[in-house]
Amino acid sequence: xxxxxxxxxxxxxxxxxxxxxxxxxxxxxxxxxxxxxxxxxxxxxxxxxxxxxxxxxxxxxxxxxxxxxxxxxxxxxxxxxxxxxxxxxxxxxxxxxxxxxxxxxxxxxxxxxxxxxxxxxxxxxxxxxxxxxxxxxxxxxxxxxxxxxxxxxxxxxxxxxxxxxxxxxxxxxxxxxxxxxxxxxxxxxxxxxxxxxxxxxxxxxxxxxxxxxxxxxxxxxxxxxxxxxxxxxxxxxxxxxxxxxxxxxxxxxxxxxxxxxxxxxxxxxxxxxxxxxxxxxxxx
Amino acid sequence: xxxxxxxxxxxxxxxxxxxxxxxxxxxxxxxxxxxxxxxxxxxxxxxxxxxxxxxxxxxxxxxxxxxxxxxxxxxxxxxxxxxxxxxxxxxxxxxxxxxxxxxxxxxxxxxxxxxxxxxxxxxxxxxxxxxxxxxxxxxxxxxxxxxxxxxxxxxxxxxxxxxxxxxxxxxxxxxxxxxxxxxxxxxxxxxxxxxxxxxxxxxxxxxxxxxxxxxxxxxxxxxxxxxxxxxxxxxxxxxxxxxxxxxxxxxxxxxxxxxxxxxxxxxxxxxxxxxxxxxxxxxxxxxxxxxxxxxxxxxxxxxxxxx
Numbered sequence: 001x002x003x004x005x006x007x008x009x010x011x012x013x014x015x016x017x018x019x020x021x022x023x024x025x026x027x028x029x030x031x032x033x034x035x036x037x038x039x040x041x042x043x044x045x046x047x048x049x050x051x052x053x054x055x056x057x058x059x060x061x062x063x064x065x066x067x068x069x070x071x072x073x074x075x076x077x078x079x080x081x082x083x084x085x086x087x088x089x090x091x092x093x094x095x096x097x098x099x100x101x102x103x104x105x106x107x108x109x110x111x112x113x114x115x116x117x118x119x120x121x122x123x124x125x126x127x128x129x130x131x132x133x134x135x136x137x138x139x140x141x142x143x144x145x146x147x148x149x150x151x152x153x154x155x156x157x158x159x160x161x162x163x164x165x166x167x168x169x170x171x172x173x174x175x176x177x178x179x180x181x182x183x184x185x186x187x188x189x190x191x192x193x194x195x196x197x198x199x200x201x202x203x204x205x206x207x208x209x210x211x212x213x214x215x216x217x218x219x220x221x222x223x224x225x226x227x228x229x230x231x232x233x234x235x236x237x238x239x240x241x242x243x244x245x246x247x248x249x250x251x252x253x254x255x256x257x258x259x260x261x262x263x264x265x266x267x268x269x270x271x272x273x274x275x276x277x278x279x280x281x282x283x284x
Numbered sequence: 285x286x287x288x289x290x291x292x293x294x295x296x297x298x299x300x301x302x303x304x305x306x307x308x309x310x311x312x313x314x315x316x317x318x319x320x321x322x323x324x325x326x327x328x329x330x331x332x333x334x335x336x337x338x339x340x341x342x343x344x345x346x347x348x349x350x351x352x353x354x355x356x357x358x359x360x361x362x363x364x365x366x367x368x369x370x371x372x373x374x375x376x377x378x379x380x381x382x383x384x385x386x387x388x389x390x391x392x393x394x395x396x397x398x399x400x401x402x403x404x405x406x407x408x409x410x411x412x413x414x415x416x417x418x419x420x421x422x423x424x425x426x427x428x429x430x431x432x433x434x435x436x437x438x439x440x441x442x443x444x445x446x447x448x449x450x451x452x453x454x455x456x457x458x459x460x461x462x463x464x465x466x467x468x469x470x471x472x473x474x475x476x477x478x479x480x481x482x483x484x485x486x487x488x489x490x491x492x493x494x495x496x497x498x499x500x501x502x503x504x505x506x507x508x509x510x511x512x513x514x515x516x517x518x519x520x521x522x523x524x525x526x527x528x529x530x531x532x533x534x535x536x537x538x539x540x541x542x543x544x545x546x547x548x549x550x551x552x553x554x555x556x557x558x559x560x561x562x563x564x565x566x567x568x569x570x571x572x573x574x575x576x577x578x579x580x581x582x583x584x585x586x587x588x589x590x591x
Contacts, residue, residue, distance in 0.1 A: 127528060133547055138310045
């Protein structure tokens with residue numbers, strides 16, 4: 001018992017968290033990437049003789065089947081494609097735009113800085129879901145629109161983060177001396193500023209992928225996101241709600257998939273933050 | 285102080301102008317409301333359409349319409365619903381209490397949970413309780429709110445039959461939605477309480493209180509907690525926007541007759557005046573609460589307003 005307690009207090013526990021987070025993320029990514037090989041029938045194959053089959057009874061459908069006799073496990077794994085695709089692509093877009101804007105506004109200040117910061121004010125005042133309802137009500141829900149919406153709403157975070165760091169960095173000696181000896185602006189930005197910010201951007205990025213996966217699933221659940229005929233976790237949850245009384249498994253497993261994916265990424269992000277911030281602050 | 289007030293007020297007004305402008309432009313881009321209204325109806329002539337446009341005022345220049353919208357906003361008048369012609373303001377005042385009440389109960393649950401848990405985590409820093417609370421909070425941050433809501437319905441309404449699954453007939457209806465939002469808010473709040481307490485616990489008056497021989501409970505809850513109350517109230521207040529966003533989603537699961545349900549029904553029916561009204565009122569609420577929190581914080585802590 002004492003050994004267990006001391007283990008929980010030790011650094012090894014933090015490493016265990018990393019291990020769990022990394023394993024979850026890796027296993028889920030691999031399963032999703034190779035979903036076609038894992039389930040040759042595909043997510044849409046209907047087994048009409050086994051509609052609403054309960055889970056853990058039949059090896060053919062380990063997690064049961066939905067009202068159309070489609071395998072829940074195969075659909076959950078295939079649904080991960082949408083979540084991971086949206087999560088990673090939207091964050092990649094937001095990082096590129098946000099970091100660029102942050103660098104420019106922090107380094108050059110001026111008009112660009114003002115515009116970026118006022119944008120940030122507006123976006124901080126509005127919860128994502130309101131922006132989403134407006135945007136999707138106008139342009140309609142689709143995979144591309146969901147990604148665009150996420151990029152539009154998230155890039156400001158990176159711009160703010162990068163701008164703040166650049167403002168502090170540009171006063172430091174190594175930047176000042178680089179400027180004094182006539183190094184070109186773009187070189188200062190790429191070679192001296194960027195490497196100093198990349199750590200905090202990576203932490204934010206990891207947590208952001210997790211958050212965007214949550215946001216996409218909420219949107220799709222609400223009918224504002226991905227086309228419901230494509231298997232996705234939010235879409236499965238939305239259609240499973242009708243059958244909650246008779247078939248809990250149709251609603252439980254897609255949600256569990258979201259939880260585990262997001263938790264894995266959050267564990268990784270938390271661990272990254274602690275390892276990059278050695279002062280021992282373990283709180284946000 | 286006057287300068288600080290003015291600056292915050294101007295910022296808030298600016299945010300509202302941008303929000304209303306974006307929503308108005310976006311809604312105008314969706315197409316001709318006269319065509320949408322008459323969709324499916326039989327013989328409609330161009331004159332009929334023109335009369336509808338005239339009646340709705342959508343044939344006037346954009347800036348005139350936007351000015352009209354702003355003038356209406358001051359009178360709390362958002363026009364009439366495309367469906368049935370009910371004034372949007374009445375639909376909103378009918379739905380608003382349900383949303384606000386749910387927000388308050390969720391906030392209360394989350395404060396009641398996160399303060400003791402956060403204090404426990406801070407006093408046991410690095411210990412087992414701290415780690416356990418941190419992991420739990422991480423799980424809470426990772427769970428989709430609508431799924432947690434569905435799981436609570438599955439367990440407490442369908443399987444056990446203890447609580448009603450949806451609607452808003454009585455106090456029992458509040459439990460599941462408020463617990464859903466309360467638990468999810470707690471996941472963030474517990475971290476805020478923990479870090480605020482950690483800072484406070486290092487201060488000298490806590491040391492003095494301990495040296496005087498006060499009981500640990502008194503030290504923590506009377507001396508330390510009171511001193512970090514100001515930043516905590518600010519954090520909690522600034523979460524109001526996120527909370528409303530979450531409630532809008534969870535309302536859907538519980539068929540809660542609030543602003544979220546109103547908004548989604550409006551999206552489905554392409555009832556743009558209602559959508560515009562709901563979004564304006566929700567953002568007004570959020571911007572207003574943020575402004576109040578900032579002003580209150582500035583009043584209590586002079587360092588904020590001078591910086």
